[in-house]
Amino acid sequence: DERELTAQYLNHWDAIVTPADDLLEVKTLARAAMDCGSPYDLLLIGPTWSLAQQLELAQDLRRNSQFAAMPLVLMTASRSYSERPKILNTVFLGADPLQRAGLLRAVAAAVGRMSPEIAYDHSEFEMPAQQPVSVEEAEKEGTLILIAEDNLTNQDVIGRQIRLLGYAAEFSENGAEALKAWKTGRFAALLTDCHMPTMDGFELTKTIRAEEGDTKPRFPIIAITASTLEAEVKRCYDSGMDDFLAKPLEMPKLQAVLKKWLPKPTLKLHPQAAQSVHESLNTESPESGSGDAEGPIDPGALIKVFGDDPVTINEILGDFIQPARDNVAEIQSAFDAHSPDNVGTAAHKLKSSARAVGATELADLCLTLERAGKGGNWNEIEAKMPRLKDCMDEVQAWIARKI
Incomplete structure (x- = not known):
């Protein structure tokens, strides 16, 4: 039974689960819990009901001010993103079949503890540059990226990803160095780790925002951190950061954020190479069942x-x-x-x-x-x-x- 399996997974993660037999009972239980002053932290609707029925419930709840912000997870039989409308505080989960890792991610995303999966149109991806752009070329184009990161392996990994996407970057090992680099005016955006020696990413961002004042254009600052806890994400935005990426950075998500904040790089990938990357981007993630997750390296x-x-x-x-x-x-x-x-x-x-x-x-x-x-x-x-x-x-x- 899928409902029993879902409850077992959630109980394993120390969640307190209240089952409901139908959608009317969902609304009844939710209202009763709200009236008692102990509202549910999350409503999860299984794939027993059609997407149309689930959406009707979601929209009905959203019309009630009491439930406007309540997180929802809608488990659907279809994995098609095109069928999923954007609804406030609602996460969709393709549940055919139900996978434990996917359920965990959806629930964590709904309550603000993990970045949700994003629907990417891979056909519209601007594929990586065939030849890496130089720092000088990137600076001239207004696409040079400053990265504040103290871990050498992370520097290597992120630097390669940046180059594959057709951008160029320079690194600072702490916030103090990054602040000095920012003051040169050579950079178009900052990707910063949150926890670094000397000056962390939060203090770095606050200092930049204070120096910008009301007279300078706002400089794009993007958090890159291994923590996706709600408090950490909130702290990033409260300090003045504009966006957030969870480590390890995934190529589609990194590309989407860079595309949002920077001009497009000019160099393009040879079509044959683009096809190879296109196929790899459409490869299922390890949590979807691909990869050799049993060994020491996945x-x-x-x-x-x-x-x-x-x-x-x-x-x-x-x-x-x-x-x-x-x-x-x-x-x-x-x-x-x-x-x-x-x-x-x-x-x-x-x-x-x-x-x-x-x-x-x-x-x-x-x-x-x-x-x-x-x-x-x-x-x-x-x-x-x-x-x-x-x-x-x-x-x-x-x-x-x-x-």
Whole structure:
């Protein structure tokens, strides 16, 4: 039973689930909960009902001021984006078949804890440039991008993505350096990590906005961060940022944001190469069932980030090893020094770069260490540390076989 399976998934994530037998009961229960002062955080409508019936319910709820902002997830039998109208605070989920990862993403997106999937018209994509544009050319065209990022692997990954899309970028390792670079007036937009030494992305953005005042044009600032929690996203916008991208950056989403804030790059890809990238962009994501997610590296994650470009993927994997080894050594040193704060800080560095190359278990392990470090949970750190070296060894061995 699909409803029972959905409830099991949600209960596993510690959600409190109230089932309803029909759409009338949904409205009755929702109103009763609202009247009691304990409204539901989310309404999820299964694919038992047609899309037309679901939309009628959604629009009926939206007409009532009490439910105007209540998050909705509509599970549909069809995966076609063209059939899905834009409705405030509503996320659509193709549920034929129902996949746990897709359900989690839809629910998280509906309550503001993850970026929702975006419907892309791949036929309208401007494909990557055949020859990388130079910094000088980009500056002249008004498309030069400033990127504030302290992690070397992330710099490498994002830089390659930017070049594949026909843009050029320069990097700053912290907010203070980025602020100095911004003052030169050479850049058309800023992509900034939120958490960096010396000056973080939030302070950088506030400083730029203060210096702009009311006289200068607003400079586009886009957050790039591994955290998609609602509080983090809100903090980005509250500090003065204009847009938000979750790491690892996905090519279609990165391209959509750059297209929104920057002029189009002038160079175009050769048609044959464009077809290769077009096909890779239409490849199902790992959470949809493609890729070898069972090994230490998920190839599907890399294809999602870079497209079907084995040369670039192998270079990224090769460049990942030594910085990752250095990060592991830094985590171990912090552990040996019995410093939970430093364990968390060092684990944060490795987490995002591991995620970028598809090393999911390693990234998840680092996330656990990061949270334990921030919370001062030494028992959790001690429990997870023995796995760190073995996990890194497995990643390195997989990469050695691959390249």
